[in-house]
Amino acid sequence: MTSSLHHRAIENLGTRIITGDLPAGHVMLAEQLEDELKVSRSVIREAVRVLQSLGLVETTKRVGIRVLPASRWNPFDPLVIRWRLASDARGAQLRSLAELRAAVEPAAAELAAQNAPASLRMELVDVARAMREAGNNGEVARFLELDIRFHSLLLSGSGNEMFANLMGQVAETLTGRTVHGLMPDHPHQAALQWHEDVAEAIARGDAASARAASDRIMRRTMSQMADTWTEQPRVFIPVRQ
Amino acid sequence: MTSSLHHRAIENLGTRIITGDLPAGHVMLAEQLEDELKVSRSVIREAVRVLQSLGLVETTKRVGIRVLPASRWNPFDPLVIRWRLASDARGAQLRSLAELRAAVEPAAAELAAQNAPASLRMELVDVARAMREAGNNGEVARFLELDIRFHSLLLSGSGNEMFANLMGQVAETLTGRTVHGLMPDHPHQAALQWHEDVAEAIARGDAASARAASDRIMRRTMSQMADTWTEQPRVFIPVRQ
DNA sequence: AGTTATTGATGTCTGCACACATCGGTGTCA
DNA sequence: TGACACCGATGTGTGCAGACATCAATAACT
Structure with missing residues (x-):
């Protein structure tokens, strides 16, 4: 259950954003993430929704999924704290x-x-x-x-x-x-x-x-x-x- | 954009859980929520994912979507705080x-x-x-x-x-x-x-x-x-x- | 009592229609 | 001729519907 595709997608994107591997302002496309993580749209969409609620990304029509700057992250969220503890x-x-x-x-x-x-x-x-x-x-x-x-x-x-x-x-x-x-x-x-x-x-x-x-x-x-x-x-x- | 179906589903369920209208231990089915909120499965699923990340619900196969007790809620999340401020x-x-x-x-x-x-x-x-x-x-x-x-x-x-x-x-x-x-x-x-x-x-x-x-x-x-x-x-x- | 089969819910995938922000082309006017 | 306003094409997230996979609680069985 901890290693559902949904969880793995969240972990993958969350850690990459917080380490700065995906810098603020970087724009991704849902379709591109599907190919990259080899999962379906529904998995990506649910993961992006969660990352959105953590303040890590925002979605805009006609643009894509944009990575937000660290100042927008929710510093009290357990996931964010864990990812930061595992980063530089x-x-x-x-x-x-x-x-x-x-x-x-x-x-x-x-x-x-x-x-x-x-x-x-x-x-x-x-x-x-x-x-x-x-x-x-x-x-x-x-x-x-x-x-x-x-x-x-x-x-x-x-x-x-x-x-x-x-x-x-x-x-x-x-x-x-x-x-x-x-x-x-x-x-x-x-x-x-x-x-x-x-x-x-x-x-x-x-x-x-x-x-x-x-x-x-x-x-x-x-x-x-x-x-x-x-x-x-x-x-x-x-x-x- | 703030009034997307996804957002409204989160607000609806979140407020009802935090006011105690949906008490801890209460079990819901995704299909039942679709009928109740008149939205599709994907909207419900994405909303439930977010509520899950806030510690408001957990999902179990063969059981459904279970409301968690207040001790499991993330008291630092802005949504949770806002909903609590609007409750008793x-x-x-x-x-x-x-x-x-x-x-x-x-x-x-x-x-x-x-x-x-x-x-x-x-x-x-x-x-x-x-x-x-x-x-x-x-x-x-x-x-x-x-x-x-x-x-x-x-x-x-x-x-x-x-x-x-x-x-x-x-x-x-x-x-x-x-x-x-x-x-x-x-x-x-x-x-x-x-x-x-x-x-x-x-x-x-x-x-x-x-x-x-x-x-x-x-x-x-x-x-x-x-x-x-x-x-x-x-x-x-x-x-x- | 322990084991196995069934069942029913979430998990995952896919194709489609729609809404709408952005971009580029077109036409108008100075 | 150049600047600007308009407007339609395009592409991407949003929402919908249906299917199959997976797995744990429960029932049936030995």
Whole structure:
């Protein structure tokens, strides 16, 4: 099902557009795509419809299927994010996600302290303690698993569905950081403590402390990552008149 | 072109799903939709493909087109946001957007102070000054226009395409707030001053001050709005195992 | 209980008619 | 003679109808 012709057509065109292989302004014809991908019109048409909804292309009668500039892409769409992570812009995408996460997580911690259900608060405390144990024992894989669960619970507990939707992206960045050897085998004691601080503040409903502790975690991760994506070009999206 | 059959089919099904008229778990057949919307199979199929990419439905052979629960919807997609704003969940959607904005704008201000191009910084200062003038003269429409431009410039100047993408939603919330009479004819002097503070801090590259001033604006906005959406039910998205 | 056959829905392909933006030719006017 | 407005030819997306392929849920069978 994942490898239906429709999916493959979307993947093929989406990746080629986002890597810049098909540059903005490039015009394609449906018939030409049929020949190129060796699929029928219906497959192409359905794929183009989806790419259109992602802001990657627009269709005009008598012209064809035109590739849109990056400023028109929907930067929050999971497909777009995945394709960008697999492209040369991987660094810029990771930085954008990290900046978003740094902005959102302290706010999510504050909201979780006010709104999260009791069971979630308790699990958060448990997970934070387990993180310290796994971290001190050098259990890298288990630590990553717990880290992902901690931040997922935090985002979920905010009760803001937009924050919660970032779970997947956060998991991806945490995993990527570990896989690429950017995480020490034994996490810093301060970071472990801050995780426990966040969990306990949320458990007792202390919104300000939860935000402050989460903010410390985010500032630390940002300063750790900062040098890895230096000189990634920034994309300035023009303001519509 | 906006009223193509394809587009209308998406709107029809999308709104009905998001209002709950078509509840999660509800199963439809493509043939039945053809009769209902009086369009051909290709239109239905292309519309369903797009709704599938938004996480609103899934298709299964031998079963049909199944409506997915709200936890599967992509809360960042412009269509989903628009449909939610037009539904009973309007209050909850506005709150989510406000919370996201409150988290993002101070971060955007900080980044803009570090990265924004010079011309943008200068325009930001001009707009902030014009806001004070329009505000003091009770020019509501012009003030709204300038307010939208100010916050758009801020988000754009961050150099983070995800932040910049929120321009549209911010414009919508600011407009909605004015239209619904939640804005006083003469904005508070403190708020006007904070806007100038943000602009001037960005202009001189003072990231910390820019964030602090933006944070004051956001906290004030949030406390103003808080009582309008009291007791809007929160949606907790479960953490995937 | 486990295996196989049936069934019914989506997936894919194809030929056709239509709408309409663009381009080039034609004719008019200065 | 040159510039410009008009108008029809052309080509491409949009929409329609019908066919066959595929595959998973269900029923039938051993």
